[in-house]
Amino acid sequence: MRKELFKHEITILRDTFGRLLRRHAETNLLKLIGKTHPADLAVVFRHFNDDEQVQVFSLMQGVDHTLEFLVELDDTIIEKLLNVENPDRIVDLIQNASTNDQSYILGILEESQAKSVIDLLKKEEQEEIEEIMGYPEDSAGAMMATDVFTLYQETTCGEALRTLQDQQDAEMVFYLYITNEDNSLVGVASLRTLATTPANTMLKDLMVRRVHSVRPETDQEDVAQIVAQYNYLAVPVVDGHDQLLGIVTVDDVVDVIREEATEDFLQMAGAGKDREILLKSSWENAKVRLPWLFASWIGGVVAASVIGSYEHMLESIIALAAFIPVIIGMGGNIGTQSSTIIVRGMATGRIEVGNELRILIKELRVGLILGVLYGVMLGLFANLRFMDTDPMLGLVVGLSITFSMLIAVAVGSFTPLILRKLDIDPAVATGPFVTTSIDILGVLLYFVIAGLLLNI
């Protein structure tokens, strides 16, 4: 019910914008922009055509929350809007932003445009940004906020609260990070503890000393794993000497989890990993999907050659051809089931080093149960449907289904496990590789079994 309300509000907003845009009612548009939450504006903005997007964005020249709006947009749209923009305006937009928002925006721009913008920034900002942009993409360093509020451990609660009042810039303060005389991170306290402890207590006497921290090079997936596992609101990022470099906050982790899931989805389907594929042109879209289909094309060509070399067998028993689709289809489907269960199990931490063999054996047992069941069913069907051909056809078809499903389960579970051992993202190669190999192996097996059992 609430769902409809929520969707409904967005639709009304979109229609209102549409009407005002058609009338070029700039004053009213500006009022509406000012009243709309930046996140809602970003959702509605996707529905505008290119001209409308440019029109709205140029109206937002002096609007306060333009940057909050911008960072909620898809990269493709940000790129389109800002690459044609005057570098001065971009500097205006980002100069009061946090360093991670700044480097995020700059990372999307074309190199020359980014350079012009950086040149216009203040010296110390330039250095900070270059440092952040130096961290690998998808690392904790690239996503951390650097404006973190720290306190010395020998401060009292009362002083700490007073200091906090002057810190308007610091990112989402809910944890207070506490340092020693070397400026190393030694503890953490929640704002709540601070507010509910007698004012003269020293921070070092109330802080939690066991702080989970990450390094700037830590992959964002691992950061997400830590935040999810321990229910944190933020994780500190420290260097080799425990100096606090920044924090990664849970709102960014939520985005990471969704983005990584989307990438894994697309990769498992052999459709690249560009989350914004829907915003790309048909040509770009086709270009991303082309190589993965090539795997399947190769598989098909090899399967065709295998079948071609058994022409004599097909000549005697034409009915053999009828069961090619079901043999590779059932294999492909159970193989996809296995690989999805395994890939997802690894992503959610259910499959750890040490229990792989047990899981592999269990998958094989599942493959055997289902393979025998569907083998029997298809064997009976084959004998009934093609009663006038070789009476062994049912046995051939049934055995082929059983073995093809067993092989599919083995390939589907083994491939992602091996890929992870080789430090290759299991989501990448699993999908296309599994279906392609099952196309080939299934067909080959079928004709080998036919050759053994039929009188040809």
Place this chain on the structure above:
Amino acid sequence: MRKELFKHEITILRDTFGRLLRRHAETNLLKLIGKTHPADLAVVFRHFNDDEQVQVFSLMQGVDHTLEFLVELDDTIIEKLLNVENPDRIVDLIQNASTNDQSYILGILEESQAKSVIDLLKKEEQEEIEEIMGYPEDSAGAMMATDVFTLYQETTCGEALRTLQDQQDAEMVFYLYITNEDNSLVGVASLRTLATTPANTMLKDLMVRRVHSVRPETDQEDVAQIVAQYNYLAVPVVDGHDQLLGIVTVDDVVDVIREEATEDFLQMAGAGKDREILLKSSWENAKVRLPWLFASWIGGVVAASVIGSYEHMLESIIALAAFIPVIIGMGGNIGTQSSTIIVRGMATGRIEVGNELRILIKELRVGLILGVLYGVMLGLFANLRFMDTDPMLGLVVGLSITFSMLIAVAVGSFTPLILRKLDIDPAVATGPFVTTSIDILGVLLYFVIAGLLLNI
């Protein structure tokens, strides 16, 4: 690097537990349990065998953080441990927990066991739990925490902070919810604002009046969408009269996002939606996967009948059989690409009502580009590989690939869009339906084209 460290720590912990368990060193085990973070303990616990799990859990009789540990476990394991437990012990475990943790645990137990436990609880607790358990599964009501700290709007900041000191139970306080004289939710303030505003300011003068709230019936996916979109740390749950019933916190939303992604993954692969499938026995596992494979079996049987009815055509040109795998394989793969892109686009809000047609047309264009490309490539291959058969074979194969890929793209994109219109979860039926229909349509199309173009 840090990743390895993190995994490494878990491995060490697991080995230490293993050693102590083999030696039955109960005192040391208890010490180790006390020192281990409940979330880490839950990770390690999965690796224990059944006996070890029972041994460790019975040692945790008097340990403080047993409940925190328990709620981090998989449902299957909780069920196994608690269904054989004395109801008294379960009451001990949950009686100081938050209502949502209580109802979560009770929801996992067998009905009779849950009833015995509820009967032992205090009257008012019983009522609260029964209310929460009355909300639909996967709704905001079922996942909300009910111990929320609210303040009357005419309280001063100073008083508010003092009141806060006595609230040890309330869930993760970072937002303070503010009510009017009717007890309706009228605003929200962050703890930080409270701590940094002069003590005599009234809450109604500093609070944010625009509060996004949800209803207890709201689906957890929509709650997650709101939290992700607005970067909230919590969302209030209110009834029809704006009375605050509870809050859903971001840590639970993080879990929801991961769980929903896992369910979607499994469903798209036609492997049910049980996130804990890896923990199930082979039989249960096979039972979950069986029906989805049945779709593919039916598809295969129909395809076999189609091919069977074209036996005369195959008799003249045996080579036709060789291209059956590649035609359904390429179709299946591009269809899976399309349906994955569309299903994921809907889950992440990129596809909204209104832009479906544009997306469908774009997909068809992509299908045409890739279909023509691979059609030409396969047509050439067919003529080269089977030079001695009908020279039109290449054209037949090429056209069939093109059309089968076009149809696959259409089925793959149209199916999830239609399912959503019919209010059926698009992830559920898309996978098996798309591959099955492509198996049938691809083969049919192939023989129809062959019939038209070949001289048979």
